[in-house]
Each structure stands twice: as C-alpha cells, then as structure tokens.
Amino acid sequence: MPSSAEPMSNVLETDICILGGGIAGLWLNARLRDLGYSTLLVERGALGGGQSGKSQGIIHGGTKYALHGKLTSAAEAIAGMPDRWRSCLDGKGELDLQNVRLLSAHHYLWSPGSLLTNMAGFFASKALRGRVDLVKGADLPKVFDNPRFKGKVYRLAELVLDVPDVIRRLAELAGDSLVVGSLPQVERRPDGSIDSIGIGEHLIKAQRYVMTAGEGNEGLLQSWGVEQPAMQRRPLQMVLVKGADLPPLYAHCLGNSPKPRLTVTTHPCADGQWCWYLGGELAEQGVGLTPDALIARARSELSELLPWIDLSSCQWTTLPVNRAEPAQSGLVRPDTAYLQAVHNVLVSWPTKLALAPDLSDQALAELERQSIKPMLDQPDAQLPRPRLATPVWDICFP
Numbered sequence: 001m002p003s004s005a006e007p008m009s010n011v012l013e014t015d016i017c018i019l020g021g022g023i024a025g026l027w028l029n030a031r032l033r034d035l036g037y038s039t040l041l042v043e044r045g046a047l048g049g050g051q052s053g054k055s056q057g058i059i060h061g062g063t064k065y066a067l068h069g070k071l072t073s074a075a076e077a078i079a080g081m082p083d084r085w086r087s088c089l090d091g092k093g094e095l096d097l098q099n100v101r102l103l104s105a106h107h108y109l110w111s112p113g114s115l116l117t118n119m120a121g122f123f124a125s126k127a128l129r130g131r132v133d134l135v136k137g138a139d140l141p142k143v144f145d146n147p148r149f150k151g152k153v154y155r156l157a158e159l160v161l162d163v164p165d166v167i168r169r170l171a172e173l174a175g176d177s178l179v180v181g182s183l184p185q186v187e188r189r190p191d192g193s194i195d196s197i198g199i200g201e202h203l204i205k206a207q208r209y210v211m212t213a214g215e216g217n218e219g220l221l222q223s224w225g226v227e228q229p230a231m232q233r234r235p236l237q238m239v240l241v242k243g244a245d246l247p248p249l250y251a252h253c254l255g256n257s258p259k260p261r262l263t264v265t266t267h268p269c270a271d272g273q274w275c276w277y278l279g280g281e282l283a284e285q286g287v288g289l290t291p292d293a294l295i296a297r298a299r300s301e302l303s304e305l306l307p308w309i310d311l312s313s314c315q316w317t318t319l320p321v322n323r324a325e326p327a328q329s330g331l332v333r334p335d336t337a338y339l340q341a342v343h344n345v346l347v348s349w350p351t352k353l354a355l356a357p358d359l360s361d362q363a364l365a366e367l368e369r370q371s372i373k374p375m376l377d378q379p380d381a382q383l384p385r386p387r388l389a390t391p392v393w394d395i396c397f398p
C-alpha cells in the first residue's frame with residue numbers, strides 16, 4: 001500500500017500509446033482506432049503546433065525532386081501520395097477527410113523566363129505525363145494573367161491543404177484518445193524497453209509505444225536512454241506576407257538549381273485577410289539572416305518575379321523553423337517516411353506531411369510483424385484533452 005504521503009498512480013492500459021500529436025501521430029492514431037486498437041495519444045503542447053502546422057500543406061507527388069531532369073527514388077516514393085489523400089478527401093480512402101478545406105486542387109510550377117530545352121523536354125516526356133502539364137490562356141492561375149508575365153506555367157498533380165483543418169478533422173477522428181501531458185516521463189525496464197509513460201499522477205502502460213514527436217523525439221530518446229536512431233535538423237527561415245488583396249498563389253518558381261527558387265502557398269487568416277507563405281531556396285538561404293535582411297531579399301525576389309502585384313500595403317515577418325528527420329550522412333533529405341522498431345517502441349519521422357499515410361502503413365506492418373493485435377478496451381482517461389494549435393499565420397500576425 002502506498003503511504004498517504006505518496007501520490008496514487010492511476011494506471012491506464014491501452015494497446016498503443018502514441019507520443020506526439022502532429023500529422024504523423026494523429027494519422028496513425030485514426031488508422032489504429034479504425035482497426036479496433038485502443039490508443040492514447042499524448043501531446044505535450046497543442047495539436048499541430050509543431051512542424052505540421054508550420055508546413056505549406058503541399059501534398060507532393062515528387063515533381064519538386066525531379067527538377068534536375070530525372071525521376072529519383074524520392075520522386076517515385078512519394079508519387080502515390082496525392083491520389084491517396086484525394087481519395088480521403090472524397091470520403092473513399094482509409095480515413096474520412098470529407099469537408100477538410102482544400103486550398104488548391106493543384107500546385108503549380110512556373111519558370112520566370114524561357115525554360116531550358118532539356119527541362120521542357122523532360123516535362124513533356126512520357127515519364128511525367130499527367131504529373132506535369134503545361135497550362136496556357138484561360139487555364140493560367142489568375143496571378144499570372146498579366147501582359148508582363150513572359151514565363152511558362154505547369155500544373156502539377158499535387159494539391160494544397162489547409163493543415164489546421166486537417167488537424168481539426170484528425171482530432172475529431174481521435175475521439176476520446178487524446179490527452180495532454182506537458183512533461184511525459186519515460187519509465188524504463190531493466191531490459192531497456194519502455195515500462196510506462198508517466199503524466200503527472202497517471203501511468204500509461206501499452207503493448208507498444210510509438211514516437212511521433214517530430215523534433216521532440218530527440219528529447220524522448222534521450223530521456224529513455226537510447227542513442228539510435230539519431231535525429232537531424234534542417235533549418236529554414238520562412239517569410240510571411242499578409243494582405244487583404246493578395247491573389248491566391250500555390251507554386252514553385254524554378255531557379256538555376258535543382259531546388260525551387262521560391263515556393264509560395266496562400267493561407268487564410270482569422271480576420272479574412274490572406275497570407276503568402278514563402279519557402280524554397282529563399283527560406284533555406286535565409287537561415288542566419290536577420291529578419292529585416294531576409295524580408296528585403298523576399299521583397300526584391302517578388303518585385304522581380306511578379307512586379308505587377310502591389311505589395312506596398314502588406315505586413316511582413318519571418319518564421320525560423322526546423323525540419324526534424326532521421327540523421328543522414330551529409331544532412332541530405334531522407335527519401336521516404338522513416339520508422340524503426342527499438343525494443344517495444346516504434347520511432348518515426350514522416351519526413352514530409354504528404355508521407356503520413358506511408359508512415360502509418362509502415363507502423364501497421366511492423367505491428368503485424370510483431371503480432372500486436374487489438375486486445376484492450378479504450379481506457380477512460382479522464383485527463384485534459386490537448387487544444388488545437390492556433391494557425392501560424394495568426395500567431396505571426398497577432
């Protein structure tokens with residue numbers, strides 16, 4: 001019997017305990033619940049408040065990884081993702097995402113001048129048919145409908161989602177499985193496996209634990225005393241431009257390197273205005289610049305690329321943010337979603353929002369391989385539920 005001075009531990013037993021409520025954890029949670037597993041997902045802050053809510057929401061089909069004129073393994077691994085997400089949006093996929101807000105049915109690619117002939121040939125090739133289509137005239141996005149625009153525009157078989165709305169829907173699908181735990185403690189058994197996760201007076205015991213805490217996986221692995229898999233961070237400094245009359249723009253701008261010179265997505269703010277969110281090389285090269293210096297560079301890029309768009313009354317700011325991924329030699333981008341089983345834990349990073357379904361496939365396959373079946377009823381956690389993160393455009397422009 002514990003003495004009256006010791007706090008009583010309330011043990012919650014569940015099939016699967018997921019740590020981290022970004023796209024990876026919430027997607028997997030919804031799939032597991034659908035398959036009859038009992039789950040508890042522990043989020044230390046707000047749902048979607050990590051990288052997911054700061055992402056551009058592009059459901060890539062891999063074209064951005066083919067900008068040097070070849071289809072790489074990265075481009076191929078991700079090629080099926082747009083169709084998979086689309087069928088969820090249509091209510092015919094593995095998760096019902098009907099009513100989730102689609103920001104753009106297509107992402108585009110534009111070259112400000114004439115395209116190098118080898119790239120034009122590659123885009124027109126059989127390998128990319130249906131994935132990259134030249135658009136002209138009335139099919140051009142409105143933002144390019146200006147006599148001063150001399151470049152070429154391609155429509156990609158990729159879509160752009162309102163990520164806060166995706167998170168809202170996945171939180172709905174999570175039912176009563178979400179709990180907030182600001183400082184979850186990893187309790188370790190002598191054999192190195194996880195015994196339980198402590199949240200205040202509560203202990204969660206599960207058949208398997210899944211780490212989907214993004215950048216937070218590093219701290220979880222440290223507190224568990226496990227060194228592998230190691231994590232890498234690839235930093236960005238994004239630029240945000242807010243205005244009442246910004247036209248919608250969802251596109252990569254081609255530059256002179258295999259990476260997009262600029263990637264622009266457009267997001268709704270709570271006050272009815274719109275925010276252009278600028279990534280690509282601008283954000284990679286912006287790391288280490290002062291916000292003022294980066295904003296000056298972004299202004300100059302936009303006035304060179306889209307001089308007919310009046311941005312004089314817009315507000316500008318920047319957002320430093322890290323991409324957290326499994327460590328690779330040379331800090332390159334991993335090609336696919338990543339999942340590794342360590343003792344009774346699955347450690348994972350999707351490496352792309354678009355790859356969350358692929359990560360869930362890997363997790364389910366690993367549970368199957370380990371013969372982990374649904375066994376327990378959903379516990380009555382009676383713990384506070386995490387809130388949805390405020391969209392980043394509303395945090396950055398309060």
Ligand SMILES: Cc1cc2nc3c(=O)[nH]c(=O)nc-3n(C[C@H](O)[C@H](O)[C@H](O)COP(=O)(O)OP(=O)(O)OC[C@H]3O[C@@H](n4cnc5c(N)ncnc54)[C@H](O)[C@@H]3O)c2cc1C
Pocket residue numbers: 019020021022023024025042043044045046047048049050051052053054055056057058059060184212213214215216217219220236238279321322323348349350351352353354355
């Ligand atoms: C600027 C930017 C733009 C991007 N754009 C795109 C894009 O357009 N398309 C695309 O496919 N990918 C994009 N990505 C990549 C994509 O955002 C990430 O790969 C993906 O969101 C990672 O999801 P996640 O669930 O693993 O991590 P996160 O979204 O970071 O979620 C992790 C969660 O875990 C929680 N957490 C942390 N530590 C703990 C802990 N100890 N206990 C419990 N919870 C914890 C955090 O609070 C957070 O909510 C972008 C990334 C960035 C940075």
